[in-house]
Amino acid sequence: MGLEMLSTDFEAKRRQHEPAPELPQQVVLPGDRALFLSESAEGLDDGAHFLDSLTSDEWAKLRMHGRRLAFATGQAIFTQGDRHGGIFIIESGKVHVFYTAPSGRQITLAYWTAGHFIGGPEMTGGGIHIWSAEALSDCRMLFIPATALKKLVVELPNFALCLLQGLAAKGRCYSAMAQMLGTRSVIERLAQFLMNLGKLHGVRDGRAIVINAKVTHDQIAAMVGSTRQWVTMMMKRFQKEGLVTVTPRHIRIERPHALMEMVSKRAAGEAAFRLPLTEPR
Known part of the structure; x- marks a missing residue:
């Protein structure tokens, strides 16, 4: 087992014994600033x-x-x-x-x-x-x-x-x-959009980031140019790999650095062998 997965397991055990962070009132997308698909959360407004x-x-x-x-x-x-x-x-x-x-x-x-x-x-x-x-x-x-x-x-x-x-x-x-x-694969766009949401509406919880915004799979799909079914499938895959945790109220980015690496050319090339790059028909 890799060091990063061990770290994730440690974080999960830590959360069992520590209270969850206090979250402000959940934001309804887009919040109080403009939002569009971009490689950065800077300058959106x-x-x-x-x-x-x-x-x-x-x-x-x-x-x-x-x-x-x-x-x-x-x-x-x-x-x-x-x-x-x-x-x-x-x-x-x-x-x-x-x-x-x-x-x-x-x-x-x-x-x-x-x-x-x-x-x-x-x-x-x-x-x-x-x-x-x-x-x-x-x-x-x-x-x-x-x-x-x-x-x-x-x-x-x-x-x-x-x-x-x-x-x-x-x-x-x-x-x-x-x-x-x-220029970006749909996986990279999904990873980037989640990271942007984390920067705009994220609340730190240890190494993880809780996206304190109400966002649906339909909204994510329409933003990254995909379908709701594909987004649902990929979020399940991300969750299985320990990248995120999805609850009825929040998306929690467990490994922000790993998700960010997914938008790099090197990580994208490696991901091509592990993750489906096309949407289900």
Whole structure:
């Protein structure tokens, strides 16, 4: 038996005699920050501050041209294929943005929180929405119609610069997702996403990390570009190998370093001989 497995057994015995760590109230994904598939948990929320440099007068003009909207939990904000009419600035609440393939299969593009905007990449109307957005919680938004957006960009140069910064943040988001989907195996994406959740919502318990967030296998599958059945199978395999422990309330990363090694080229090559790299059909 390897030293790492012995260490894991020791940790399990230790937990039998020590009280479990006190956990704060469980977070509902994504928490209070944006979340998307990325090779790091750093910088996920950069776009939330794209309007921070606006003056109070500029904000007043923005609100004068905008329209306040409210969306209930589960309500569609816009749907893939709808005609584009403007952008939505999230004032409060959480939004799930996703793409639906012709087969009906969905992939999560991002979870956006307060301060971010949705409705791109079109900005000034004339096209269609190429993905959908749904309220994960009750949301309040400032909707800027395309016609008003054109006018504001001309009249408020500072707002135009802010908008460019917001678009740059969105570009980094979707570039990170494309890089992960195009260059990492599905196992690596799963391991990386679990590690990111551990950094964002983890609570230390000895060497282990308890992910203190409510996340389903469906959500994980849509994020890493897989299926719920495959995620369930892999989580069972990870649990059998002592990498994680899955309970009805939490995912506990027992061996963070081993999971992190799985995203390295060397570990990925070794894993190919032990773990299925493709999804079940």
